[in-house]
Amino acid sequence: MKTNKIYRILILVLLASATTACSDFLDKESYSYTSDGFYSKETGFKDGVVGIYPLLYINLNWAVPYPAVLDEYTPMALENQQNSTIGAGAGLLPANGTVSTWYSSWYTLIARANSVISGASGTIGSMSEEAKQCYAEARVLRAYAYYNLISTYGDVPFFTAPVTIERYNDGKTSKVDILDFIIKEMEEAAPDMPWIATQRGRVDRSVAYGLEARAALLGGSLNYGGKSKYYFNVSANSAGRIIGKRQLAKNFEDLFTLAGQSKTDVRSEMLFELMYSSESTRNVHRISKGQCSINYGSCVRYPSSMLADTYECKDGKRIDESPLYDPHHPSKNRDLRFNVTLRMDGDTVQYYTSIGTQQVILDGYNSKTEFYSNSKGWYSDINRDISGTSAGNSFFKAGTGYMWYKYGADVAEGAEQTTNVALMRYSEVLLTYAEAKIELGDLKDSVYQAINEVRQRAHMPVISSDRIGNIDKMRQLVRRERKVELAMEGLHFVDMRRWGTGDLENEHPTYGMPIATYKYEGLADTDIPNFKTDTRHDLNDIPSYEAYKEKLNVRDRNRYWDKKFNLWPVPQTEIDRDSNIKQNEGY
């Protein structure tokens, strides 16, 4: 009995002792890196800079890289659902998802850049050259984000360090101040980077100056702070510094194909790209997936006639002025870039199938068309752009009769492509240089040279003598070049607003190809768009189809322009969360 009691006591003591747990039982550490001082050390810092880049893949729409989506917010490009095209329907609303995604994506990038930059700011001086280069990259990326914000939203909240709680109620900062910041940052950061990055995809000195030029051009065109001239000067100066450091690709079409992009001349022209890859886990985009013929894909995005009609004829003349233009065959005798960018009725395109590459002749009118396969040769089959239940979405029926072809030539990859997507090209730098100089009235030889370089690469004649020395005619040409050279690359989104041409471009419904009663053959020889309704239309190459509009397909009947469209609305969420942020005027 005695031992029994001892046992019982022993058990109690043991159990009780088990209850006195170690105090560190509750100390559980996260398996992630802690942020304390992480970026102040070189390795962490460099990985942190890499971590900013993936935020460039902003997905506004179905894994289509944003440059291709942005031009749909101008009349140069259309969405099949007409009311989401700007000015055609309800327009942009503060609650619109795109409005919010575009805004918050850039601020996410800025926040990431700010935490890396702030984290390393104390120790960067003692780091390697390579780290300093990364530091400069982070500053360029942050400035690039701010450029996209001010060009879209005007004045926006502005932070150069992680946002602390005291600043959650901050209002907007003037776009002028932000532009000045971009310029200053690029001036400081650029020298720390090489002219061409050793790792493709990283930003480099050319991008820094290119961005400075692009941003300053915006400030100049919109006369930020009444300092128009200053900004044009900055723009021309920055762009000018890149001239000679990079070069144009030999062939325009190489820029948009996988094979072409592997060439060194294309690498040189591509200042800044969104990187895609077929390696290991792959990183793909779907830029062409939604802009094919229904005969082999789907179609939701289309170029406009306004864009197609801006391409000159081979003689360097606008279609209303060139004897080479044939309204029955609009694609004949045109600028080479027309065929790299667009396809239309009568063109043959290749496409990929499980049994190899096939071809189809695009036909805008007949319910059957010709196909080619290696096994069958040419054969006739149902033309699904015209017949069948999905035909209503084809670029013939819902678009203007033109099909996007830029980035579309790589058929082997099917819908999921790995071509890099251009964010900044050397040809833009040349045209920016020229435009800034023209706006300054400084028509030096270098201006003509810059434009000629771009035109000649596309096998277009050099600037005609009647333009030499004529500011207006040069302004007209440089704007035309930007449209045709950089179509679908997201730049017209800002250009339209810089040039103030929104009202002209949205003045009429969208006109397409001739209706079936006429077809292209049935048009009169004189059924050519009129670019000369007035000098503004002429200057900006805005066509009018008024004279023969009843012969044309029409969509976007309610197209209109409101000057508020020059800026996007601030997302409703942001205004809900920070009452000091005021909505842009008109929204």
Added chain:
Amino acid sequence: MKKSKFVVFELLGIILLLFLIEEPLSAQSKLCTITVRNKTIVQTVKIIEKATGYSFFYAENLPDLTKRVSISVKNVPIQLLLEKVFKGTDIAYKIQGEKQIVLSEKKKEVVKEKQLSQDVMPMITVKGKVTGNNGEPLVGVTITTPEKNNGTITDVNGNYSLSLTKKTALTFSYIGYSSYSVNVGSSKLLNVSLRENSINLNDVVVIGYGTQKKINLTGAVQSISGNDITRRSVSNVSQALQGIVPGLVAVQSSGQPGADNASITIRGIGSLNSSTSPLILIDGVEGDMNRLDLNTIESISVLKDAASASIYGSRASNGVILITTKRGNTGDFKISYNGYVGMNVPTCLPESVSAIEYMDAINLARANANQGPLYSQDVIDKYKNGEVDNKQYYDVDWKNEILKKTALLQNHSISISGGSDKVHLFACAGYFWQDGQIKNNNYSRTTLRVNSDVKLKEWMKVGIDINLRQAKAERPVMGTPNEIIGYALTMTPLMSCKNNDGTYGYGYSGVNPLAFVEVGGTRHDVAPEVGVKMFVELTPLKGLDILGSYSYKNLESEVDAFTYPYDTYEGGVYKMTYPSWGSSKAEQRGKTITKQFNFQASYEKNIAQHYFKLLAGMQSEEMNYKFIGAGRKNYHYPEYTELTDGDVSTMTNSSSRYDWALLSYLYRLNYSFADRYLLEVNGRFDGSSRFKKGNRWGFFPSVSAGWRVSEEKFFEPLRDVIDNLKLRASYGELGNQSIDGYYPYAASIGSGANYWFDKHLVTGVAQTQLANDKISWEKSKQFDAGLDIGMLNSHLTIGFDYYVRNITNMLQQFTVPLFVGMTSPWQNAGSMRNRGWDFSIGWKDRIGKLNYYITANLSDVKNKVVDLYGKNYIGYSTITEEGSPIGSYYGYVSDGYFNSQEEIDNASCIYGGNKKNIKPGYIRYKDIVNDDPENPKIDSKDRTIIGNPSPRYNYSFTIGGDWKGVDFSLFFQGVGKKDIFYSGGGARPLISYCTLYKHQLDYWTPENKNAAYPLLLVDATGSNQNNIVSDFWVKSGAYLRLKNVIIGYTLPKLLTSKISLDKVRFYVSAQNLFTISHCLKGYDPENSISAGQYYPIMRTFNFGLNIDF
């Protein structure tokens, strides 16, 4: 090393406990020489039976049977022995006949036979038999006369005989049964049948870390028996809880096999961001109740108020559900089988239009937007002429192609229960299988539970519980079942499904749900679980109870998915292979190990009318989670699908892990005086690894009191009507720490922010969330006042509770402006309040041979956000702001349609501003805030609260009973008030490339101005102004549904005993038989419809069988 020290102590303690065994029992001796030490009455009685040859007869629910006695007598007469045994108990004994002893409850009124007045000559002798519900004789029933000078009790056969001096009334009373009074007429034979009483004073309810007599409860605790859970034959516990506990809201929002459990909230939504679901404990260990076989459940206790729950401290702020599994009892082993087979049919589905209707609608919608027709008359005519060939022209009824008409399910469960004096065993093996509503989708659950108790010593009991479970789910790899059903319900009839040559159609840009379910591959989810619990219970002293337990649970999850691409064709033309990246394989392994150690001691003592009980304990809990995943692509041989068969250059892998720990100390003190005044004080200290040192520990106290008014002297006159009346009140504090993320105090930099420089993936890192190292517990304070009434011999029972729950120091991530660019940090701020009441009423009676019962529950809770520091959370369609219920729907207020151009022209302003953009048939919105009379406009300021998604007035009622072996019950359940906001494809016609439904053809036209839907328009992006968030799309979610109907039949005993079976019962049951609601047509009011992607709720028909032998 820092963790191991603690574990060593735990194990050491347990191992030692297992090996410390005392010397054998001091044994029995001759007639009436007995030594019993600290044994229960039941045990003592058994010893006496063995030693003396007497047989005892008693009702199993006699009081004090579990009371422990110690006796040592030598050569004493039996009477003396019995006197000693039952001294101080409420048990009366009577020696009858040769060797029979009848035990009954002591009552003051009972007059022993020897006290019978012998001077009065007996006039009548009444004889008879007293039986129970099922005709079984009741032993020890007390029979008294009003004069209280006469009485007797029944013998072992239920027979009695009583001599009366005059005609009088006899009252038959028996513990656990309603007493029954009858006037003695001339008849000398009086057979009486007594009814079981619904309120048993000795009913015990499981509460935190122990049990409590139901009558002594001071908190709001609801107990449900296992029978109530199994009776409805639903697939999981959470569904079975729906509607049966007032204040507990269970919403089943999906019918997907294996994912059809209901989400549970007790007394309203208890947190903004932290968990809102109650703590679920299975035999004291946290677990998932939906993984249990329902047949293993003995009882479920729902602890609703803070006082009952606060012993669980930081994890109990949303209430606690305690599930106790069955254990074996002394007695013959019983085997029972419980099983059913059944079938599922969706409760309702929307009906899509045909191809012709669709094309007409699209053309009309385009015309409404001044656009030309999309489908030419030519094409439409082809359809009208029957030229649908499934090659060029398609007219697909997607719902028909994808969804099955019915799907089967079955459940089988077999259990063994019983034991000897020293070893008790309960074992249950169960199998549940349910087929999905789409192909390639099913779920099965195999469970085995063994609960064993071994009495090593009189003062020491050990137990080992083993729980094994295997859940398997299969579903198509491509698309979740919700997405696939969403496609089936929203894809347009013109999209190609299966071509006439057997190839798959191009569907929606390659997405073909039929190919998904038929050839796309299967994802296998396997979740094996092993749980072991060991415990040791010691009673070294009378009243002292010590319990140590340790449990270990390993829950694994395995995913194995191989994607087979398929080719799509349309019009005979190859379109694409989907998915375009070809074949791929993904494997994932997750492992969660939970360890819990528990040590507690309680001591109770009666001193005169005072009763004390003190409980103190500690508990530690630790969880470790690890995950690893890997994948490859490009499999050249589709029959070889091992991970390593794939293209080596495409291999990927990922991993994650986290740990979490909680350490707690707890106590409880109970005091009662004369079972009339009850007091309970609880407290718990909790420390959580989720918070940093300094903010880590929280203290959660509570107090509750009860007053059994019906026990008071002054209440005696009323006791005939009201036999039980108790008032309760409680107040307590609880915590909540269950937020996303295990290290919310630390700002961390995560990997995975990689980029493709030079087309090679380069590692990048990023911080994505801000952190706050000062965060600590969220607190919830609850006051509860309640009332329990039993009336008319407990035929009628009523329960009512009122409560106020204040949630403070809320853990929240105040939304930060988008420009902050990171997810906001957690902080403790703000408060909200839930105010509500629970009411239940029940009636139980008998008409002839029909026993019946009616119960009804009604509860309401009103949530109000009190303080958010002036901030708010505005989501797409909801707002959480001060003064309003959490997550209220928020949007514009509609005001019918614009019925004419004139109305548009005359409107002071319209949404969007530009009157040219709209036309008659558009929804008209109200300009609520008119802050600029010069320039009226409808903008974001005109949004307001347009509905409350939280259900109010949850109610249910049950009618059930039995009659000659037939049992039945009807269970109705419903919600009195609730709003549902519908959005996305399906709910809105022609939005986001979706089709429209037949009922949506009731759109606005100049001839149909009272249409259910506005002017028909195509809206690809959902930005059309008719589709903005407005009350137009808010419908009432109130409903009443016949949740469950059961009709069963138990074969007569005579028949079953012939085939050596104890019981055989057949039944049919139906779930969700009919529903009355006003929600959007084609949708179930309980289903959560997320942009048309959902798994329908099922109507279930089951055929079941129970056999006991």
